[in-house]
């Protein structure tokens with residue numbers, strides 16, 4: 301008998317080419333290369349909060365009032381008004397997702413998520429005994445939801461639909477009309493939506509980003525978001541859950557009370573960070589400038605991925621309209637490789653470029669690239685990917 305049975309882990313075989321510096325385009329952490337940064341003004345405000353010694357105690361379990369007010373003010377819309385009472389501060393967006401899934405689904409029920417989709421949804425749901433079913437996205441229609449497949453995925457056990465916009469891993473940004481069409485399917489099935497909007501506002505080149513709750517009419521929406529990506533501080537572990545209580549359903553069904561009860565297990569996130577939320581969500585000049593810089597950089601990098609990988613044999617980039625990710629379709633057979641995991645392993649061992657296989661996102665035949673790294677790193681990584689594909693296609 302062992303203390304712990306062996307665990308199953310996804311592993312990518314082989315190691316990077318020791319002759320070449322590893323270029324890692326795999327992790328969705330915008331701080332990884334140090335080029336995207338939180339402004340000094342925010343750090344000064346953080347030091348002021350610590351020195352003030354007013355935030356060393358516990359905060360209310362659902363969050364610090366000033367933070368909840370700031371989040372409500374930032375994300376309220378005329379169609380889906382929010383008050384601080386509708387905001388719960390959480391340990392990152394992940395914590396908000398855990399609360400949302402836990403509050404709407406009982407063990408044995410299921411939630412629907414997109415395929416391709418962000419694997420954390422499954423990890424959290426299955427950890428609570430909640431099953432996951434998937435609906436399809438349409439890669440050649442901007443990764444829009446296949447509405448028929450969404451409707452078909454609903455069954456008696458379905459408790460909620462999870463929608464992630466802008467998308468990790470797809471880099472897609474949905475129109476208001478498409479979001480309304482998704483909401484209409486949920487409405488017909490009388491299902492609440494969990495809207496993962498951690499990339500709120502992170503849409504490029506004037507593409508408008510629409511909060512799902514603003515077009516979802518009678519559908520109750522639990523929106524999750526956080527500081528991690530938009531403020532470039534994932535290590536600060538601060539997020540929020542927004543309750544859009546259409547028709548009072550979240551109250552009458554007990555979800556609102558359930559969320560409150562669940563917050564008492566872990567208490568609210570790091571209190572000094574919560575105290576900083578009003579600054580981070582403000583329109584102070586330094587914050588507005590940092591937001592603009594981040595968006596311009598990401599938009600530039602997203603466009604660069606398309607031009608730099610154009611014409612690479614066996615690769616097709618599906619352009620990103622937002623977030624920090626782009627999906628690349630890989631013709632594995634043309635490269636003499638069995639699947640996307642084999643592509644990732646070979647690219648890493650030959651060229652020391654690391655990307656994630658589509659297999660991580662239920663997207664066989666694709667790889668996901670993170671385009672946060674500096675232009676120079678991306679340029680070198682894309683050149684190596686080109687050399688890799690040219691060499692492999694030639695060898696076949």
Ligand SMILES: *Cc1c(COP(=O)(O)O)cnc(C)c1O
Nearest residue numbers: 392393394418468498526528534
């Ligand atoms: C990064 C990410 C999260 C988790 O964010 P945290 O705030 O770091 O917990 C949740 N959903 C999506 C789609 C993400 O990409």
